[in-house]
Amino acid sequence: SQTIHQWPATLVQPVGSPLSLECTVEGTSNPNLYWYRQAAGRGLQLLFYSVGIGQISSEVPQNLSASRPQDRQFILSSKKLLLSDSGFYLCAWSRQGHTGELFFGEGSRLTVL
Amino acid sequence: ILNVEQSPQSLHVQEGDSTNFTCSFPSSNFYALHWYRWETAKSPEALFVMTLNGDEKKKGRISATLNTKEGYSYLYIKGSQPEDSATYLCAFTGSARQLTFGSGTQLTVLP
Numbered sequence A: 001s002q003t004i005h006q007w008p009a010t011l012v013q014p015v016g017s018p019l020s021l022e023c024t025v026e027g028t029s030n031p032n033l034y035w036y037r038q039a040a041g042r043g044l045q046l047l048f049y050s051v052g053i054g055q056i057s058s059e060v061p062q063n064l065s066a067s068r069p070q071d072r073q074f075i076l077s078s079k080k081l082l083l084s085d086s087g088f089y090l091c092a093w094s095r096q097g098h099t100g101e102l103f104f105g106e107g108s109r110l111t112v113l
Numbered sequence B: 001i002l003n004v005e006q007s008p009q010s011l012h013v014q015e016g017d018s019t020n021f022t023c024s025f026p027s028s029n030f031y032a033l034h035w036y037r038w039e040t041a042k043s044p045e046a047l048f049v050m051t052l053n054g055d056e057k058k059k060g061r062i063s064a065t066l067n068t069k070e071g072y073s074y075l076y077i078k079g080s081q082p083e084d085s086a087t088y089l090c091a092f093t094g095s096a097r098q099l100t101f102g103s104g105t106q107l108t109v110l111p
Helices: none
Strands: A003-007 A010-013 A019-026 A032-038 A044-052 A055-058 A064-070 A073-078 A087-094 A108-112 B005-007 B010-014 B019-024 B030-038 B045-050 B056-059 B062-067 B072-077 B086-094 B099-101 B105-110
Touching (some): A003 A087, A019 A108, A032 A073, A044 B099, A073 A087, B005 B086, B010 B019, B019 B105, B030 B072, B045 B056, B072 B086
Parallel strands (some): B010 B105
Antiparallel strands (some): A003 A019, A019 A073, A032 A044, A032 A087, A044 A055, A064 A073, A087 A108, B005 B019, B019 B072, B030 B045, B030 B086, B086 B099, B086 B105
């Protein structure tokens, strides 16, 4: 069966510090991978998606970046965090060529102070 | 920018009550409509994926309908139980094949 894990689960970082959130998927190959963010009181906002290694599409301009160094690994990064980067980040995957049903990771709560 | 609206934003019902909430989405370039349940301290989980106008899906006490021509979907819960308490998210997929989420309906079922 397929599993998805992301870490760390919680993170408290000062403004201006770097960020790295990791996500890995097991039990499937060539998945679509996604990073979503839920800001306080709002829905899920798509940040990045990837259809293959090294292929990253950005949906929202910001100081975050994403990378996919391996087929089942997706990393969300920032060189310098802003206060507005605080939120709940979810990694997700979907099968290629299907209706796009998403399978989510456990989430990462980021607080920028 | 795609507009996916959910109402109400939050809802409190008594155990045993039936309830429903709404998701509205663009009626053009429709590909699929998803419903997810997001329980506290867990990951969102898919309830339904609907692709055809007039689709009705059911899973236990939960069901959903779809009207793509007018751009809305209803989620119904019959005989609500405390374990149904969660945030229910709908998500629209258009021709770009990316999901756009609504802000969710937070349901609390009181025992």
